Amino acid sequence: MKRKRTYARQTREALSILGKLIRIGRMERGMTAQELADRAGISRTTLHNIEKGAPGVEIGTVFEAASVAGVRLFDDDEAALRTENARLDEKLTLLPKSVRASRTEVDDDF
Secondary structure (H helix, E strand, O other): OOOOOOOOHHHHHHHHHHHHHHHHHHHHOOOOHHHHHHHHOOOHHHHHHHHOOOOOOOHHHHHHHHHHHOOOOOOOOHHHHHHHHHHHHHHHHHOOOOOOOOOOOOOOOO
8 A cells, every 4th residue: 555645844835835826926927727737838737736735746847837927936047047056066066975874863853
């Protein structure tokens, strides 16, 4: 039997907020759900799940819907995005290539 995936409260809240921002952006632009779904290349059902904050939708699909709806997730300036991406690449080169399992148990009960 497949076990149902659970998500942290903060994750569920963030998904709900992003879904609402996408719905507001769509409505402020006068777009129907079908119009946004068509422009994002997804079904209306998938858009409905995104707007409701369902956690099972692929992140790329959610970002595409947000972009089409005009929801700003990151800087719109492509040069700034490239600069940030390069900065993060530099930071990653300074970090270890892998992380070993901790010998102490981590308490992640929020």
